[in-house]
Amino acid sequence: MSSIEELKGQLAVVTGAASGLGRGLCSKLGEQGARLVVADVEQKALDSLAADLRSKGVEVTTVLTDVSKRDEVDRLAAIAADxxxxxxxxNNAGVSEAPQPSSGLTEDDWAWVLGVNLMGIVHGTSAFLPAMIERNQGTIVNTASNSALGSVGFVAAYTASKHAIVGFSESVQYELWQRESAVKIVVSLPGAMSTRMADSARNRPAEAEGRKPSEAELAIMTAHISHGISGEQAAEIVLAGVSRGDFYVVTHPEDLDTATRRYEGLMTGRLAPPVAPIATE
Structure with a gap:
């Protein structure tokens, strides 16, 4: 895709579509005339999104999907292919554990966060990439985070998952280059956004036991991210990067300073201090 104007009539699939960046992407894609298949784990939020999009004349299909489950992502791909x-x-769905020391994270914490954030992207790529390669056409956009440019404490699972997404995306793009495929991978690195990420535990499966944020913690985290840009603003930046053919798309230019400090640290063997420590009380 060389320009956003070419979105008209194209088919786009968005996971984690019902809130935050996902909802912003759906709005902007719909404005440009794309047809949408939208997936989320929350049915009511998905229905609300679809109603909003259809009121604006957007062609949209909803698919309730838990991206951590390969069979559900395969079903999503089959519905889209039809x-x-x-x-x-x-590949946009994402969650975060409640801020806490890494030693307090349970196996369920790790399985839930990595299952959605990392394996959700692995599942999506595995399900959709073969058909794109066969057509020699298509773009996959993987949502990571500015947390992949530098790290903070007390969200070890989330941070690890976002670093892994960047490495996975780079590896897949190298494979595509080696096979001389025109299919493209993009990794978006959004900074602070006004989203419901702080309340990720609302979608935590009952079988995935673990500590949920207290009301006080949730208030602190929500207040922090409420000052971020909107999902639609972030979506505009991401889509502009896709249009330019960028591989990395950073929504907040100041985050590049974090990346610079990190790599300067690598050159000297020293860990740079975190830019914005997570508030834990």
């Missing part, structure tokens, strides 16, 4: 070839896939 509509038409997928031009754009946004």
């Amino acid at each position: 509509i038409g070839p997928v031009d754009l896939l946004f």
Whole structure:
């Protein structure tokens, strides 16, 4: 895709579509005339999104999907394939554990966060990439985070998952280059956004036991991210990067300073201090 104007009539699949960046992407894609297949783990939020999009004349199909489950992502891919070839896939679903020392994280914490954030992207790529390679056309956009440019304490699982997404995306793009495929991978690195990420535990499966944030912690985290840009603003930046053919898309230019400090640290063997420590009380 060389320009956003070419979105008209293209088929885009968005996971984690019902809130935050996902909802912003759906709004902007719909404005440009794309047809949408939207996936989320929250049915009511998904229905609300679809109603909003349809009121604006957007062609949209909803699919309730837990991206941590490969069979559900395969079902999503099959439904999308029945509509038409997928031009754009946004692997966007993401969650975060409650801020806490890494030693307090349970196996369920790790399985839940990595299952959604990392394996959700692995599942999406595995399910959609083969058809794109066969057509020699398509773009996959993987949502990481500015947490992949530098790290903070007390969210070890979330941070590890976002670093892994960048490495996975780079590896897949190298494979595509080696096979001389025109399919593209993009990794988005959004900074502070006004989203419901702080309340990720609302979607935590009952079987995935673990500590949920207290009301006080949730208030602190929500207040912090409420000052971020909107999902639609972030979506505009991401889509502009896709249009330019960028591989890395950073929504907040100041985050590049964090990356610079990190790599300067690598050169000297020293860990740079975190830019914005997580508030834990």
